[in-house]
Amino acid sequence: MIQIENxxxxxxxxxxxxxxxxxxxAGGIIAILGPNGSGKTTLIKSILGMVVPNKGTIAxxxxxxxxQWKYRREIEYLPQIANFPGNLKVKELIRMIKDLRERPSEEEVLISLFGLKPFLDKRLSTLSGGTKQKVNIVLTFMFDSPLIILDEPTTGLDPAALIRLKKLIQNEKEKGKTILVTSHIMQFVEEVADEIxxxxxxxxxxxxxxxxxxxKTDQTDVERAIATLTTANA
Incomplete structure (x- = not known):
């Protein structure tokens, strides 16, 4: 699916x-982890074409x-911080993204799943951080693409929404999709990731x-294992 060299x-x-x-x-959930400044965001943005490397290749x-740019049509991206136009209503943003993509979408199922129906007529500037993240998730998962990149997807989510997100990610994996995830929540990583x-x-x-x-780290959980990797190379 993704081949990166030098x-x-x-x-x-x-x-x-x-x-x-x-x-x-191709297929599976890969967690990209590392301390701040390790290059995670630059790597993701390089794959997305948002950062142009000085050297090397990505295929x-x-x-x-x-x-190239057309390949991005086959990638869905959930950014860590979604800067939505505050004056737009939720339903207007969803409609705008649908019009831009011109592809079949499943927003109604996701809107229901994350309880967003009461917020469709609300302006984005009035929403809480957690509700904005739910909108972000709907925009990311409403199209059918083989590659999904999720940058800190759990930010601001309540426990019920987090459970739904994990199930949604697993459902997409079962369809054969490749999902890249970054997260600082190691329990979430341990529950969803196939590879680190x-x-x-x-x-x-x-x-x-x-x-x-x-x-490798002689630890019993991912949080301690990652901490061991980090401190061993501090």
């Missing part, structure tokens, strides 16, 4: 990605993304299953 990105004097190599197969489904990619100082320090991670 990816290098520098912002000024700051080397963010250092000849990073990563192969991600999706065997096709290089360099100087741990970035450190711009390169990959660990890639493998949760079982392999626990064996």
């Amino acid at each position: 990816l290098y990105k520098k912002f000024g004097k700051n080397e963010v990605l250092k000849n990073l190599n990563l192969s991600i197969g 999706i489904s065997g096709v290089s993304i360099k100087n 990619v741990y970035l450190l100082e711009g390169n990959i320090y660990f890639k493998g299953s949760i079982h392999d991670l626990k064996l």
Whole structure:
């Protein structure tokens, strides 16, 4: 699905990605983790074409993304911070995204799932952070695409919405989709991820299953295992 070779990105004097190599197969949930400044966001934005690397290649489904944009139609992206136009109503935003994408969508099912019907006529500027995140989730999952990228998807969610999100992610996985997730909530990662990619100082320090991670760090849960990786390389 995704093949990354010798990816290098520098912002000024700051080397963010250092000849990073990563192969991600089709299907499954991959958590991309690492301390602040490890390069997670730059890696994701490079895959999305929002950041142009200084060197290296990225291919999706065997096709290089360099100087391309149409491939993004097959990716759904949930950003960590969604800056919606505050004057729009929720239903207006959803309609606008549908008109832009011109693809079949399943927003009604998702609106019902996350209890957004009472908010459809509300302006986005009046919504709480958690409700905005639910809108963000609807916009991300209402189209059928093979690759989904979720940047801190649990932010602001109440326990009931979090349970629904986890089930939604698992349902998409069962359809054969590839889902990349970043999160600081290790319990969430442990519950949903099939594989973990741990970035450190711009390169990959660990890639493998949760079982392999626990064996490597001699820990019994993901939170302690990740803490062990971080402190061991501090």
